[in-house]
Amino acid sequence: MAWTRNLLFRLAVLVAFAQPAASAEGLVSTKRLSAPLAAELAMAAVAACAEKDYHVGVVVLDYSGVQQAALRGDGAAPQNVLNANDKAYTAASFGADTADLVARSKNGAVSSAFVKVPHLLLNAGGVVIKVGDEVIGAIGVSGAPGGDNDAACAKTALEKIRDRMK
Amino acid sequence: MRLRGTFRGRAATLAFLLLLPCMRPASAQGLIKKTYLPIELAYEALTTAVATCAAQGQHVSGVVLDPDGLQQAFLRGDGAGIHTVETADYKANTTLSFRTDGVDLVERSKTRPPPGPIGKLPRLLLAQGGVLIKAGDEIVGAIGISGGAGNNIDTACARAGVDKIKDRLK
Numbered sequence: 001m002a003w004t005r006n007l008l009f010r011l012a013v014l015v016a017f018a019q020p021a022a023s024a025e026g027l028v029s030t031k032r033l034s035a036p037l038a039a040e041l042a043m044a045a046v047a048a049c050a051e052k053d054y055h056v057g058v059v060v061l062d063y064s065g066v067q068q069a070a071l072r073g074d075g076a077a078p079q080n081v082l083n084a085n086d087k088a089y090t091a092a093s094f095g096a097d098t099a100d101l102v103a104r105s106k107n108g109a110v111s112s113a114f115v116k117v118p119h120l121l122l123n124a125g126g127v128v129i130k131v132g133d134e135v136i137g138a139i140g141v142s143g144a145p146g147g148d149n150d151a152a153c154a155k156t157a158l159e160k161i162r163d164r165m166k
Numbered sequence: 167m168r169l170r171g172t173f174r175g176r177a178a179t180l181a182f183l184l185l186l187p188c189m190r191p192a193s194a195q196g197l198i199k200k201t202y203l204p205i206e207l208a209y210e211a212l213t214t215a216v217a218t219c220a221a222q223g224q225h226v227s228g229v230v231l232d233p234d235g236l237q238q239a240f241l242r243g244d245g246a247g248i249h250t251v252e253t254a255d256y257k258a259n260t261t262l263s264f265r266t267d268g269v270d271l272v273e274r275s276k277t278r279p280p281p282g283p284i285g286k287l288p289r290l291l292l293a294q295g296g297v298l299i300k301a302g303d304e305i306v307g308a309i310g311i312s313g314g315a316g317n318n319i320d321t322a323c324a325r326a327g328v329d330k331i332k333d334r335l336k
Contacts, residue, residue, distance in 0.1 A: 035216060035244045043209050067251070070240040073205045078236055 030063055031136045033129065037161055038068040038137075041129075044157035045141050046073040049150070056143035056150065057081035058157075060129075061088045063136050065119075073143070080143040087126030087150070088140030089119045095135045098126035099151050125150030127158065131165050200233055201306045203299065207331045208238040208307065211299065215311050215327030216243045219319065226313035226323060227251050231258045233305055235289075243313060250313040257320070258310025259289040261296030265305060268296035269321045295320030299328055301335040 033041065038060045049056040050073060057080030060069040072081050091098050094110075102124055104110040115122050124147025129137040139158065141150035203211075208230040219226040225245035230238045242251055261268050272294055284290060295314075299307040309327055311320040 035220075035241055036213065039209065039213050039216075039241050043206075046205055066242070067240065068242050070237065071205055071209060072236070072238050074202075081237070 031131055031134065032062040033060065033068060033137060033161075033165070035068065037164060041139060041157050041161050042069040042071045044160045045139060045153045046071050048156040049073065049141065049144055049153040052144070052149070052153075054144035054149060054153065055080075056141050056153065057084045058154075059084040059088050059140045061085070061092050061138050061140070063092060065089050065092050068137070076143045083121065083123075083142035084125070084140035084150075086119045086121035086140065087123060087142060087147075088138040089126075090121050091126030091128050091140065092135065092138035093120065095128060097124075097128055097151065098122065099124035099148060102147075123147045125154065127151055127154040129158065129165075136165075201301055201304055202232050203230070203238065203307050203331075203335075205238060207334060211309055211327040211331045212239045212241050213327075214330040215309060215323045216241050218326040219243065219311065219314055219323040222319070224314040224316075224319055224323070225250075226311050226320060227254050228309060228311045228324070228327075229254045229258050230299070230307055230309050231255070231262055232307050233262065235259050235262055238307065246313040253291060253293070254295070254310040254312040256289050256291035256310070257293055257296035257312060258308040259296075260291050260293075261298055261310065262305070262308040263290065265298065267294075267298055267321070268292075268310075269294040269318055294318050295324060297321060297324040297328055299331075299335070306335065 042058045042060050045058045046056060055073050055075030057072045057076045059067060059081060062068055070081055087098050094101055101110050102122055105112045105122055112122055114120050125142055126138055126140045128135045129139060139154045141154045144150045212228050212230050216226055216228050220243060225243050227242045227246040227250035229240045232238050257268050264271055271292060275292055295312050296308055296310045298305055299309060309324045311324040314320040
């Protein structure tokens with residue numbers, strides 16, 4: 001049995017040291033929106049929804065799920081901001097729009113069990129912020145009638161800043 | 167008897183009518199009206215405040231609270247410390263709660279220290295950086311800025327934000 005343990009130990013060591021070799025960099029660089037652009041994005045989403053008479057809360061998160069900007073539009077309730085945060089958090093975490101996650105959960109591609117995890121919310125209105133293929137954050141909107149309407153405001157807002165995301 | 171009764175009745179009616187206008191302002195209102203900032207102005211004040219500090223190399227975060235202490239707008243400045251998010255909120259809340267700018271509360275505390283237990287309440291912070299937003303005499307919100315390194319830098323940036331919108335507060 002000693003040789004099996006020895007082998008397992010050697011394998012473990014091999015795995016442990018093989019991992020860093022695959023990504024030899026010691027530091028990882030990520031991007032995120034500048035504060036002014038994050039604020040502008042949030043305001044554009046509030047405005048896009050207000051134009052349709054939807055009163056929404058909006059949150060912009062960076063890639064790690066940290067809040068960069070939050071706005072509670074006129075007539076929106078405090079819980080709209082909380083919901084917006086969770087929609088953005090879910091989108092950033094999965095690297096996918098929450099509307100897509102809702103669709104994927106219906107055919108079983110995404111487990112809906114994850115909604116028990118704090119801040120994960122399976123509801124349309126969370127949209128990823130992407131630079132090329134890289135997800136650099138997410139925006140969440142809540143308060144419009146139906147998550148798809150929330151998502152539409154988020155996408156309109158993203159279009160307004162897209163050219164400056166570089 | 168009939169005459170006296172009438173007199174009494176008239177006197178009572180007269181007294182009631184005389185008192186009515188006095189009573190009305192004190193208690194007759196069924197609703198209280200409050201004034202709030204539209205989100206566009208809250209946004210403009212906050213982004214101006216954070217940008218004013220950033221232009222001086224000061225990395226700050228900020229919030230705008232409505233008169234009830236609820237957050238209307240929040241912005242984490244680039245490079246701002248992790249705690250600035252909370253302290254900005256505490257500063258605005260303290261200013262709102264005492265209806266006094268943080269810088270004045272700090273000054274006042276030098277001669278009149280606040281009662282000890284108050285410091286233990288959540289979201290209260292005796293520090294500069296919270297500034298009232300007023301429309302005439304009415305408080306319509308407060309802005310809190312945190313992260314500036316140096317004396318009263320946060321206050322100056324917060325005031326720059328309020329100044330930017332003050333002509334439109336009517």
